[in-house]
Structure formats: C-alpha cells, structure tokens
Amino acid sequence: MTTDHRTRPHATPATPARVTVMGAYGHTGRFVVAELRRHGLVPILSGRTPQRLAALGELHPDLETRPATVDDPDSLDRALAGASAVINCAGPFASTAAPVIDAALRAHVPYLDVTAETEVVLDTLAAYGDRARAAGGLIVPAVAFYGGLGDLLATAAAGDWTTGDADTGTAVDRISIAYALSGWRPTDGTRITGQVSSARRSGGRILYADGRLRTRSGDAPRADWTFPDPIGTRPVVGEFTMADSATIPTHLAVKDIDTCMTVSAVDDLRSADPSGPVAVDESGRSAQTFLVEVVATRDGETRRAVASGQDIYAVTAPLVVEAARRVLADPHRPSGVVTAGALADPRDFLTSLAPGHLTLDFTN
Secondary structure, three states: EEEEEEEOOOOOOOOEEEEEEEEOOOOHHHHHHHHHHOOOOOOOOEEEHHHHHHHHHHHOOOEEEEOOOOOOOOHHHHHOOOOOEEEEHHHHHHHHHHHHHHHHHHHHHOOOEEOOOOHHHHHHHHHHHHHHHHOEEEEEEEOOHHHHHHHHHHHHOOOOOOOOOOOOOEEEEEEEEEEOOOOOOOHHHHHHHHHHHHHHHHOOOEEEEEHHHHHHHHHOOOEEOOOOOOOOEEEEEOOOOOOOHHHHHHHOEEEEEEEEEHHHHHHHHOOOOOOOOOOOOOOOOOEEEEEEEEEEEEEOOOEEEEEEEEEEOOOHHHHHHHHHHHHHOOOOOOOEOOOOOHHHHHHHHHHHHHOOOOEEEEOO
C-alpha cells in the first residue's frame, strides 16, 4: 500500500528534537523559539550578532547559543551540528537563504524558512529542486504569513480541482488573495527585505498572469474588495504580489493569481514612521488583526477559504513550527523543494492551528 505524506498523522518524537533557529533574536525568531518550546522541541539559538544572541540566551539559560554568519560555512556547520532541522528567520533572505540551505544539505537535515521575498523563493526552486532531491534533502521555503498561509488557503479552497484542463493544462482559472490588516507597523527586517526585493526588480511589481510570473511598472491598480463581516468593503491596492504567487504554481496548475492589500495597510508600510510592532500581551503579540480571503475560480464556479487572527509576525511561528513538526514526524517525508500547500493536507494543517491562532471558514 502507498502512503501519502500529506495525510499522515503527526506527532512529536519521544526524544525532543533539536531545531536550530537562525536569527533567533529577531522579532519573528523570538516567536519561533517560544513556539518550539511550547511543543516540547529544543531550539538551538543562532544568529550573526553575538551580543544579541547572548542577550537572548540570558532569557533561555537552558538553551545553547551558537553564533554563525553566512560568510563562514564552518560556523553554520557548527550551528547545525546535532540538530534535526533548521528554521531560518534571518533576513534579508536574499543573503541568508542559500548559505543556510547549503549547510542544511551538508548536515542532512530539513530546511524551513519564513521568507516573504518572492525572488528568493524562485531562486530556491531553481537552484535547489534537483540538488535537494538527489541528496534526499527537504527544503520548505516561505512558511510564513506571507507565503505559507496563502498557499495553504488557496490549496484548501481549490480542493479537488487538481486535474488540469485537457486543452489549457490549468486546474484553476484564477486565485484571488485579499489581505485586510487593521494596521501595519513593519519591523526593520520587513523594511530592509522590501528594499532588497524592490531593488532586484528595479522598482517594478511582480504578478502572476497567464501561467507565469512577470514584472510590471507604473502605478498599481486600486479597487474595492468586499471582505467578510465585520470588515466589509474596503479600498485595496492590487498586484500586491507576495511569496504565495511563487509557491502555489509549484503544485497547483493556475492561470492567474491576483493579490490585493487594504490601502490603509499599504500606507502604513510606506510611512516614514520607524516604530515597529508594539506588544500588548505577555506573548509579545501586537494588537494588529488580519483577515485573509482566498477565492478560487474555475469555469464560473467559486470556492473560498478565509483565515483571521492577531499579529502577522506572531502567526508565522505556529505556521513554520507546525510544518517542522510534521516534517520531523514523517519517516517518509518528501525530498526536494516542497511548499506548504503541497507538504500536508491543507485543511488538516490549518485546522490544527485553530482556535489558538486562526479562525477559519471554508465554503467548499
């Protein structure tokens, strides 16, 4: 009998696995460390700045701290020694992804990251798909709010729309992803990675149309999107493409992917105000709330999947840690570059995060 890694139950191993967290002292990295500990896994704290790493180590005196820099492969090898997996939270990922992936392949451990950099996902797919598969390694990029969540929701919405049309080869005509944020105080890391991505595409925008990613210049389109209550109709900026436009097409044949973001959140992102997220609870979450609505369309029929919650940075931690848990518990895990929507049954994955992290609604 053939087993399917997407539907296999997951469990934490009897002996707690050790997981290296690169960029452990960063805003998202701290959430990831806490989430790993909540599930009984043992983080190994790593990062490029010894002083910041030592300060985090004082908060977790029972955990190892291992400084590492991407220009020193030996330091990365030391950071991964004895680990069962690595989660890369250190941006900009245009600089860190490849060196840490190389170290993970040398160590023969799965690699996961939380990048929102679309170009980095494309680079990872192009450079490491065959190489990781040949080595029996697993690379899971963009398991984060921008990337993994949209991928999982889109795959859940599409459901059994997996067989491509005989003439066009597409299984889904269009996937629309609409983001509504109550506000957006970006971290310094978000601002820096945004600048890096923008420079790579000379200030243009990426969008997925007619079965491929392309770059477009000029002003982004604006329209209205009617979100589920209580948000309702809001003005949005279109062609706000995120990493899920690179991950979804790897396993779902889709012609077009549209992404939009509420105008108020885009204005916050572009604001000169340097203040980042402000914690409002003991976990460190901000008061920011989000709702993501994904609509899949085929032959005039629509299906929807909606997720809402609190703090886009905080929710990245349960997403990537859940993926790591499933990978570690799976003796027959796949190899190559595998994205969140193809790693596990999307509804099961998302439902496992509710009600503690997500509120979900599926209409198909």
